[in-house]
Amino acid sequence: MSTSDPVFLEITLRLVMAVLFGALVGLERSYRGRPAGFRTHTLVCLASSALMLVTVYESQWFSPGAAGRVNIDPTRMAQGIMTGIGFLGAGVIMKEGLSVRGLTTAASIWTTAGIGILVGIGFYLPAGITTALTLGALSALRWIERVMRTETFAEFVVRFVAERALPEPELRALVAQHGFSVASISHRFRRAEAVLEYRMMLRTLRPDDMRRLAEALRAREDIAEFRIAPTGD
Numbered sequence: 001m002s003t004s005d006p007v008f009l010e011i012t013l014r015l016v017m018a019v020l021f022g023a024l025v026g027l028e029r030s031y032r033g034r035p036a037g038f039r040t041h042t043l044v045c046l047a048s049s050a051l052m053l054v055t056v057y058e059s060q061w062f063s064p065g066a067a068g069r070v071n072i073d074p075t076r077m078a079q080g081i082m083t084g085i086g087f088l089g090a091g092v093i094m095k096e097g098l099s100v101r102g103l104t105t106a107a108s109i110w111t112t113a114g115i116g117i118l119v120g121i122g123f124y125l126p127a128g129i130t131t132a133l134t135l136g137a138l139s140a141l142r143w144i145e146r147v148m149r150t151e152t153f154a155e156f157v158v159r160f161v162a163e164r165a166l167p168e169p170e171l172r173a174l175v176a177q178h179g180f181s182v183a184s185i186s187h188r189f190r191r192a193e194a195v196l197e198y199r200m201m202l203r204t205l206r207p208d209d210m211r212r213l214a215e216a217l218r219a220r221e222d223i224a225e226f227r228i229a230p231t232g233d
Contacts, residue, residue, distance in 0.1 A: 010122070011053055018049035018119040021131045025112050028138050029105055044088065044109055045116035048081050052120025078117050085113040108138060152207045153183070156200040158217065158226040162189065165196040166222070175202060178216060179209040195224065202228075 022045025023038060030037030055077045089106035111134050118127035156175070160166060166174070172182055180202040188197040204210075210228050217226050 007057065011057065014049055014053065014119050014122060015046060017124060017127070018045045018116050021045055021115050021119060021127055022112050024131055025108055025115070025134055025138075028135055029108060040088075041109065041112045044085065045112045045119070048085075048113045048116025049120035051077055051081055052117050056121050081113055081117060082110070085110055104138070108134065149205050151203050151205060152210075153231045154202045154204075154210055155229045155231060156180075156202045156213075156226070157197065157229075159195050159197045159224045160222060161224055162194045162196045164222040168198070171198060174216070175200070175213065178213040179206055180204045180213065 019042055022042040025045075026038035026041030029041060089109050092105045092109070093102040111130070115127050115130050115134070118124075118130060158171070168185070168187075172185075175182060181204070183201040183203050185201075186199045188199065189195070190197070207230075210230065214226075214228055217223055
């Protein structure tokens with residue numbers, strides 16, 4: 001295969017397009033400060049495209065008239081790529097306390113692999129549309145998430161000196177005054193330290209309620225310690 005061969009030029013074009021589409025998605029992830037960003041998405045898209053070229057241009061493997069050729073099903077390679085990319089997606093998913101981060105980046109990596117497959121088989125228009133829709137989902141839908149009212153959850157842990165501890169109904173009432181409802185509650189008593197601990201899962205439609213609740217708790221002298229930890233993806 002020479003550099004002037006139309007097949008060579010087509011292969012080069014597909015690889016370059018894979019780099020371009022993968023880089024576009026990766027730039028958005030890098031801008032958001034995600035660990036799997038520009039280079040990761042570019043390489044995923046390029047690798048997916050290159051692997052698809054192996055099956056699409058199977059005829060180039062053999063010299064003319066070579067015996068023993070077999071027909072290869074390109075969909076098997078696509079299935080293998082989409083399955084194998086899972087290890088990379090799993091590597092960017094991190095659990096921090098009760099929060100899970102990296103799910104969107106893992107999904108974008110998986111989508112980028114799909115874009116690479118489309119470019120590898122020469123479906124430039126579907127690849128371009130998929131890239132545009134992916135960028136729209138990552139950017140435009142983020143704006144929608146910011147402006148729409150959604151429930152916010154937080155783990156609330158508060159410790160009292162046992163002899164001055166608030167009864168559960170009064171603590172529930174205090175939390176409710178600041179806009180929270182209690183999703184669950186547990187109790188813990190440590191006799192050696194004479195500490196009573198309440199652990200709650202709170203929910204609200206106003207994230208600013210967490211700040212107001214924290215300010216109210218700091219002003220109370222009967223509270224030995226508290227923690228409000230938002231949870232989310």
